Amino acid sequence: MPSGDTPAVGAGASRQELMVIEAARRLRDGEVVFVGTGLPLLATTLAQRTHAPHIVMVIESGVIAPQVRPTPISVSDPKAMYRAVRLGTLREVLGGLLQRGLIDVGFLGGAQIDRYANINSTQIARPHGIRRLPGSGGANDMASHCRRLLIITHHERRRFPERCDYITSPGFLDGPGGRQRAGLNPDFSVAVVTDLAVMENDPETCALRVTALMPGVRVEEVLAETGFRPEVAPDLRAVAPPASDDLRVLRDELDPGRLYLKAEEAASSRRA
Amino acid sequence: MYADKVMSAAEAVARFVRPGAVLGMGGQNIGRVPMALTHEIIRQRIGGLTVVGCNLSIGMDQLVGAGLVRRCESGSGNLERFGTTFCWRRGIEDGTLEVEDYSHLAMVSRFLAGEMGVPFMPVRSLLGSDLLPPPDGGRPGKAVVTENPWSPAEPVVLVPALQPDVSIVHVQRADPLGNIIIEGFATHEPEMIRASRHVIVSCETLITTDEVRAHPERTTVPFLYVDAVVVQPCGAYPTSTYGFYDYDADEVSAYQEAARAGGPAVEAYLAANVWAHGTFDGYLMRAAGPPHLEALAEAMREIT
Numbered sequence: 001m002p003s004g005d006t007p008a009v010g011a012g013a014s015r016q017e018l019m020v021i022e023a024a025r026r027l028r029d030g031e032v033v034f035v036g037t038g039l040p041l042l043a044t045t046l047a048q049r050t051h052a053p054h055i056v057m058v059i060e061s062g063v064i065a066p067q068v069r070p071t072p073i074s075v076s077d078p079k080a081m082y083r084a085v086r087l088g089t090l091r092e093v094l095g096g097l098l099q100r101g102l103i104d105v106g107f108l109g110g111a112q113i114d115r116y117a118n119i120n121s122t123q124i125a126r127p128h129g130i131r132r133l134p135g136s137g138g139a140n141d142m143a144s145h146c147r148r149l150l151i152i153t154h155h156e157r158r159r160f161p162e163r164c165d166y167i168t169s170p171g172f173l174d175g176p177g178g179r180q181r182a183g184l185n186p187d188f189s190v191a192v193v194t195d196l197a198v199m200e201n202d203p204e205t206c207a208l209r210v211t212a213l214m215p216g217v218r219v220e221e222v223l224a225e226t227g228f229r230p231e232v233a234p235d236l237r238a239v240a241p242p243a244s245d246d247l248r249v250l251r252d253e254l255d256p257g258r259l260y261l262k263a264e265e266a267a268s269s270r271r272a
Numbered sequence: 273m274y275a276d277k278v279m280s281a282a283e284a285v286a287r288f289v290r291p292g293a294v295l296g297m298g299g300q301n302i303g304r305v306p307m308a309l310t311h312e313i314i315r316q317r318i319g320g321l322t323v324v325g326c327n328l329s330i331g332m333d334q335l336v337g338a339g340l341v342r343r344c345e346s347g348s349g350n351l352e353r354f355g356t357t358f359c360w361r362r363g364i365e366d367g368t369l370e371v372e373d374y375s376h377l378a379m380v381s382r383f384l385a386g387e388m389g390v391p392f393m394p395v396r397s398l399l400g401s402d403l404l405p406p407p408d409g410g411r412p413g414k415a416v417v418t419e420n421p422w423s424p425a426e427p428v429v430l431v432p433a434l435q436p437d438v439s440i441v442h443v444q445r446a447d448p449l450g451n452i453i454i455e456g457f458a459t460h461e462p463e464m465i466r467a468s469r470h471v472i473v474s475c476e477t478l479i480t481t482d483e484v485r486a487h488p489e490r491t492t493v494p495f496l497y498v499d500a501v502v503v504q505p506c507g508a509y510p511t512s513t514y515g516f517y518d519y520d521a522d523e524v525s526a527y528q529e530a531a532r533a534g535g536p537a538v539e540a541y542l543a544a545n546v547w548a549h550g551t552f553d554g555y556l557m558r559a560a561g562p563p564h565l566e567a568l569a570e571a572m573r574e575i576t
Contacts (some may be wrong), residue, residue, distance in 0.1 A: 037352050060299050060376060062457040069575055073353035076303025076457065078514055078575050087457045087514070090300075091384060094377040099396055122402070124371060132364045134350035134357075136403060137327060140375035144397045168402055170400040183398030183417075183427030259353075 003004050004171040011157045013242045015195040016261055017250060020215050021242045022212075023107075023152045031104040032056040034097070034142050037075045039041050039152045040107040041068065042250075042260050049249050058097055062088040092105040094138055098145045112164050115228040116178070117171025117190040118124030119143060119151070120164035132148060136168050143169035155194035155225045162228040172206035195207030197222045198239065199230060212237045273343055273352045276448040281312040281552060283476065284500035288438045288470045289318050292342075295440030296383075296468050297325035297332055299458045299511060301352050302519040305331045306442040307476050308507035308552035313440075314338045324436055326376045326460040330511065330524065333357040333531055336369060337538040344369065345434070347376035354524050356440075358531035359538060372414060373403055378431045380460045385433035386467030392430040399427060439468040442508045443492070445514060446475040450498025451484045451491050456514025458492065465493050472500045474507040476516050506556055506565055517569040523559050 013021065029052040035044045043070045045068045048055045056065050061075045064086040072080035081087055096104055110118035111133075111249075121139055123130045143149055145247040153159060171190055172178050190208070192199040198212035200228055209231040210222055221233055242250075255261050261263075277514050279287075281450075289295065294315075304412065310331040319340040327472050328346045335341050339361035349357040360537060363369025374382070376396045384392040393497045398415055399403050403416045407455060420426040441461050446454040452473050478501070480562030507513075510523035530541035 044458070061303065061459055070334060074301045074303070075352070076459075076512070077297075078303075078456070078512060078518065078572060081457060081514070084430045087455075089380075089458045089462055090376060091380045091463060094380065099377060108412040128366055131358075132361045135346070135373050136375040137348035138400055139349075140403055141377040141397045144375075144401075157573045167400070167402045173400045174476040179400065184399050269426060 004013065013247050014261070017247065018153060018214060018239060018242060019195045020250060020261075021195055022198065022239050023150060024246070026150055026191060027052050027055055027105060027107075030054045032097075032102060033105045033107055034058050034060070034093075034103045034138075034146060036142070038109040039260060040109050040150075041072055041080060042254060044107060044154060044245065045070070045254055046250055049097060049253065050144065050246055051178060054171065058093050058103065059076070060090060060093055062090055062093055064088060064093065071257060071259050073259065087270045088156070094141050098141055101145065103146050105148045105150055106146035107150045107152070108139055108142060109151075110159065111139070111168070112159055112161060113151060113153070113208075114161055114164045114171070114229070116173060116175055116189070117149070117169045117192070117201055117208055118164050118173060119169040119171065120166045120170045124262070125165045139169045143250045144184055146191070147186070149190045151190065151192045153192065153194055155196040155222065155240045157225050159229050160225075160227045172201065175206050178206070202231060206232065208235065209233050212239050214239050215241060273496065274449060276351045277450045277499060278448045278478065278503065279500055281308055281502045281504065282316070284502050285309065285312040285316055288472055288499055289297055290437065291315055292320040293317055293437040294322045294324060296436030296464045297323055297328055298441030298459070298461045298464065299329070299331065299508065300327045301329050302354070302511045302524060303457065304442050304508045304513050305506065305511040306440040306474055306513065307331055307509060307511065308442065309440040309472055309502065310334060311546045311552055312381040312556060314340065314542060324434060324554070325464070328360070329357060330527060333359045334542065336360050336363055338530060338542055341369060343371070345372040345374070345379070345381045346376050351524065351528065353552065354528050357534070358528065360533065362534055370557070374398070374415070374431065375403060376460075378415065378429075379461055380521045382431050382434035383460055383463035383467045385431070386461050387436040389435050394428045394430055394432070395551045396428060398429045404429065404507070434536050435466060436464065436468040438470040438472065439464050440472050441465060442474045442504075442513065443554045444475065444513060445477050445479050446473050446486045446501050447481045447495070448481050448499075448501060449481055450495035450501050452493050452498060454489050454492040462493060465497055468497070472502065473498055474502040474504040476505055476507065477512060504552055509556060509560060509565070512572065514572075515576055516529070516572060517565065517568040518575070520564070520568055522558065543550070
């Protein structure tokens with residue numbers, strides 16, 4: 001059950017749970033999804049076990065089309081390889097599938113994301129020196145080559161600066177035409193699903209704008225937790241409450257030990 | 273070439289890992305990291321290393337913690353759910369460790385160029401990002417942007433070939449000649465192994481060359497690239513070896529606690545787990561012991 005300081009929303013789901021469920025809904029049956037570690041793996045497995053049984057997961061360690069067994073904690077965790085059709089190499093999935101153009105959706109976890117959906121997972125400037133982060137991993141490759149990028153992250157002001165200190169993975173770079181000028185595929189869209197809202201790129205300006213709110217969240221809360229000032233879509237909608245099956249699968253099948261959701265809730269409480 | 277290459281970790285490391293070497297690191301995150309060979313390098317205190325790989329995790333971090341690493345070139349440094357690679361992070365932040373960052377595809381492309389004997393490989397990653405050196409010219413050796421000769425105005429990134437002086441990998445099976453069989457995911461290792469000047473392989477199980485010849489399609493990399501074969505069951509512990517044993521969350525966490533604290537805590541961890549033992553088996557007995565190792569093997573059987 002949700003912890004006391006995490007407000008329960010629709011059908012008893014916590015905001016963190018609904019964030020995972022909402023991200024899963026954005027994956028369509030039959031799509032080929034390049035899945036990052038952590039919450040993306042959890043949300044994609046949820047999609048596979050609910051509305052998208054024919055989803056094809058690809059994981060950068062070389063795993064192709066697994067039926068992930070709960071609950072992997074790493075892209076090299078054998079639970080993420082369960083019943084795969086091939087356990088291959090990094091080159092064949094990052095090169096032969098992703099760079100080759102055979103991936104529909106890239107799905108990444110939290111990092112620093114700016115107005116134009118550029119991502120920083122390398123380093124953050126601090127008053128005295130830098131805070132070093134893990135680096136690109138496969139994220140730069142995913143943002144460079146997939147047509148649709150899905151990001152799941154907690155909504156915190158420090159995660160959404162006007163401009164990233166360091167662009168590890170390209171979003172729209174400096175705005176309209178930015179990807180084309182850099183030589184990247186301009187056929188590209190981004191959705192960011194958080195515990196407060198959903199933000200998607202405006203097709204004209206390329207900037208992230210708020211397109212949906214989690215139940216019970218006011219738009220002012222979202223703006224207060226966003227370092228840049230996003231536009232709000234005129235047809236702003238509410239994220240639908242979870243179907244009972246979604247919540248059951250997520251809680252009972254996918255994360256029964258609360259490896260992800262409990263820790264995530266704790267992380268969120270620290271912010272509050 | 274047809275020599276028997278089976279030797280101890282101590283002999284293999286003493287013969288093929290030189291101070292100042294560019295060291296290729298196998299494994300990824302909590303999977304198949306060559307810990308026995310890493311410990312042996314730490315035991316022999318071979319320093320001034322440049323560690324290269326795609327994801328660098330607990331093996332690299334222990335080498336940094338032991339003060340043996342000058343520089344890293346990789347796509348990432350972290351242990352995912354177990355946190356970052358703390359010694360690496362501290363070294364970068366305090367300026368004692370040089371790093372050169374790439375994406376994972378860019379790093380494996382560098383190994384591919386090294387494997388193919390060509391000076392660079394084109395990629396279409398890195399464009400527009402700060403992983404490219406600034407336009408006023410970065411350090412030579414890093415990626416450069418050029419045009420596709422057949423389609424001018426189409427930018428393409430060239431990444432320089434990387435041929436490690438020596439690579440260390442832990443695999444499931446090898447024969448005495450050094451034919452190796454990687455089971456399960458193989459990450460960047462096939463390219464890195466074939467790009468390296470020397471390769472030390474540790475294996476769970478030594479098989480015969482007749483067994484290799486009976487199923488040659490199973491050979492991941494043939495013996496021509498391999499210099500030393502070290503037979504070391506549980507040689508990736510506390511990371512996992514697909515088909516053999518799962519990772520040990522408690523022991524990874526124990527190291528992470530020391531790494532996060534840094535200084536004397538890292539020194540104490542390495543003293544108790546590496547320097548106190550003449551071989552990797554000593555560490556296995558101290559940190560795990562047979563019943564626990566059997567439980568990790570059972571955990572793997574349950575999910576494969």
